[in-house]
Amino acid sequence: MPWHHRRVSTPSTVERALRTALYDTTDATLDTAASLLAADPAADAGLDARGREFVATAWRRGWQPADLVRIVRRELDDVHVRLAAALIRAQAPHDRPRGHRWAAQLDALPAGAPPRTDRFSHATAVLELYRLLLRLPDLEPLDASAPDTSAGARDARPESRTLGRIRALLAKAEATAYPEEAEALSAKAQELMARYSIDAALLSARAAAPDAPGACRIGVEPPYEQAKAVLLDAVAAANHCRAVWNEPLGFSTVVGFEADLEAVELLYTSLLVQAEAAMTRAEAGQRAGGRKRTKTFRQSFLAAYAHRAGTRLRAAEQAAVKEAAEEQASGPAGPAADLLPVLASREAAVTDRLERMFPETTTTRLRGVSDEAGWAEGTRAADRARLRSRPPLP
Structure with a gap:
């Protein structure tokens, strides 16, 4: 009988880092995960993609851009606010139209890119932000009775x-x-x-x-x-x-x-x-x-x-x-x-x-x-x- 070689998939750096940091709130696991990401520049794109996924999940849970910025500012620091704003902007082209209030919130996002320091500090800030996004509770949806067509009509007016x-x-x-x-x-x-x-x-x-x-x-x-x-x-x-x-x-x-x-x-x-x-x-x-x-x-x-x-x-x-x-x-x-x-x-x-x-x-x-x-x-x-x-x- 022929032998079939099955290759075991190795978790990516991003997967290993998130698995280490996101479900444990200790500084030790955060430092370990940040070190993994800092040592692998090729992981940056995957880390950003996961951040956009967290943002899209927040929208499904009833959050809006202003809500997200508000909670990040309340719980973390300015660097995290800027990281969150960058993720929201990156996710915006993939979102469905959501009306004039949503568009106004996107326009009001804090301007400017987050300050880029050393790779370890940047990775630490990103993971701290993702920890917060992962734990966001569900909110009451605001647009349950407002059809998109009405929102679009208001946008055009x-x-x-x-x-x-x-x-x-x-x-x-x-x-x-x-x-x-x-x-x-x-x-x-x-x-x-x-x-x-x-x-x-x-x-x-x-x-x-x-x-x-x-x-x-x-x-x-x-x-x-x-x-x-x-x-x-x-x-x-x-x-x-x-x-x-x-x-x-x-x-x-x-x-x-x-x-x-x-x-x-x-x-x-x-x-x-x-x-x-x-x-x-x-x-x-x-x-x-x-x-x-x-x-x-x-x-x-x-x-x-x-x-x-x-x-x-x-x-x-x-x-x-x-x-x-x-x-x-x-x-x-x-x-x-x-x-x-x-x-x-x-x-x-x-x-x-x-x-x-x-x-x-x-x-x-x-x-x-x-x-x-x-x-x-x-x-x-x-x-x-x-x-x-x-x-x-x-």
């Missing part, structure tokens, strides 16, 4: 003039050193947001295929992330959205219709900038009076700001809806006159989407709010940044 005006107003509010001017600019931005949301709701109600609620994630970064999450929740509620905070992973998921999600992203970012600027001014005033400010002061300041801003936002939104409903009632009869039922239907759709995404949620008490001066200063700052309802349209 330029940003509305209204959104452009809102962005410009909020940028001016953030830049000014005068609280009264910031108040006026922010108020005008909220007026435009309210009208933008109402118009979008009425247009969708008349469409052959009405919109469905979507979702996005917004980073809630330390320090004082609990107070920031409260502020984001208040902004979301005032703009017909719902927010769920994931404290361990540093973000809130906001559920709502597209026009409202855009408003939440813009307004939360701007109010946070304004709040932090106001807090810096308040601390300077306290120091000038001889009082030393503490972490408790800042936590109390931001908590009061979030509470007061939420109250103002809800009042502004209710006034805007009431005024729009009165305008519709005094106008020609027709589908556009049914504003309140349309808004109620959209609120029910948002709640249904939220409950399907998050069947179990818990509430938490705001911690560390014990500084009376911080609470008083935060309340006054929110009053200065208050958002009133829009004036009658001409």
Whole structure:
């Protein structure tokens, strides 16, 4: 009988290194694996390919580019952030189109290549990143009810003039050193947001295929992330959205219709900038009076700001809806006159989407709010940044 020689396949350097390092968190195994990779330059391409596979797996688990960068920045160092950004860019040509938010996140990736040092240090950083990517938990998918065709249609449509005006107003509010001017600019931005949301709701109600609620994630970064999450929740509620905070992973998921999600992203970012600027001014005033400010002061300041801003936002939104409903009632009869039922239907759709995404949620008490001066200063700052309802349209 003829003899058949069967050749045993030898694991590649990349396979041996990953097998050594990824399933053990000790420094010894990391050093061993990094030494293997450093000694074999031919392994570089295979190591990069495995990194792209980890990124593609993260997408299947519900992660998005901004989420990945956020968790890497939170857990590791800048070199790892740049390595992750390079992998995301390398994987992007192989991904299916995922809509305008995804494209915006790709555009916002940190620029510049990761610094290349010696081969051992580079391999160590790569393996540390891969260890993190391997252990990412599953997230709730954000695009489950949003067909690709809708996302593509939005990509092809330029940003509305209204959104452009809102962005410009909020940028001016953030830049000014005068609280009264910031108040006026922010108020005008909220007026435009309210009208933008109402118009979008009425247009969708008349469409052959009405919109469905979507979702996005917004980073809630330390320090004082609990107070920031409260502020984001208040902004979301005032703009017909719902927010769920994931404290361990540093973000809130906001559920709502597209026009409202855009408003939440813009307004939360701007109010946070304004709040932090106001807090810096308040601390300077306290120091000038001889009082030393503490972490408790800042936590109390931001908590009061979030509470007061939420109250103002809800009042502004209710006034805007009431005024729009009165305008519709005094106008020609027709589908556009049914504003309140349309808004109620959209609120029910948002709640249904939220409950399907998050069947179990818990509430938490705001911690560390014990500084009376911080609470008083935060309340006054929110009053200065208050958002009133829009004036009658001409």
